[in-house]
Amino acid sequence: MPRAEREQQMVEVAEEIFADRGFLATSMDDVAEGVGVSKPMIYEYFGSKEGLFVACIRAARAELLNVTLASVVGVNSAEEALRRGLTAFFAFTDSHRRSWKLLQAEAAVAGPEAVAEIEAVRRQQTAVNTTLFESFLPDVPHNELEAYAEIVVxxxxxxxxxxxxxxxxxxxGAAEILMRMVWFGLRPL
Incomplete structure (x- = not known):
């Protein structure tokens, strides 16, 4: 199997095991057995359990970016862009329900690289939202749009x-709950 495919397989299996057992209770033996490879092979690819956990977060970040960007293609209004983006985000968290709770709860336990990667997800989504807001609200100062994007994230x-x-x-439904809160503040702009 090519390295990229094997790495993806390891990340997918690891995400499931981390979600089921938690970071601390997951061993590299568990992941190796789930993938059907040796433990040294996983260490060769990721360096450590934290490295594997970070790879899971990075894969989720890439997927989240793709679904978020795809959700706003062809949108003609700020309101619809926000609603579609929010719906895509909540659909993403729904499809990763168990691992989403794990990432939020256990990144700090996993270590500083995991914490930094979670923050990278936040920065990514803030940048996407800021760019989207700028396309619909060109007269609003950039720093204000960044602040709104941080609030939404x-x-x-x-x-x-x-x-x-x-x-x-x-x-x-989750997107609509947030729309009711956020859109009142953004609509006048």
């Missing part, structure tokens, strides 16, 4: 922690 993160623990709200 923070609100998404907190609401997603609530959302992934529930079965009575879908991604569109």
């Amino acid at each position: 923070g609100a998404c993160e907190r609401l997603s922690l609530w959302y992934v623990q529930r079965d009575d709200v879908d991604a569109a």
Whole structure:
């Protein structure tokens, strides 16, 4: 199997095991057995358990960026762009429900690289939101749009922690809850 495919396989299996057992309770033996490779091979690819955990976060960050950007292609209004972006975010957290809770709860336990990677996810989403806001709100100062983007990212993160623990709200419903809060402040702009 080519290295890139094997690495992706290891990350996918590791994400499931981390989500099921938590970072501390997961061993590299567990992951090696799940993938069907030797433990030294996993160390060769990722260096450490934290390195593997960080690779899981990076893969999720790349996927989140792709689904977020795809959700706003062809959108004609700021309101629709925000709603679609929020829905895409909550659909993403829904498809990674168990691992999303794990990432939020255990990144600090995993180590400083994991904490930095979680922050990179936040910065990425803030940059996407700022760019999107700029395209619809060209007369609003950049630093103000950045502040709004930070607010949306923070609100998404907190609401997603609530959302992934529930079965009575879908991604569109979670997005609508946040739209009702955020859109009142942005609509006048």
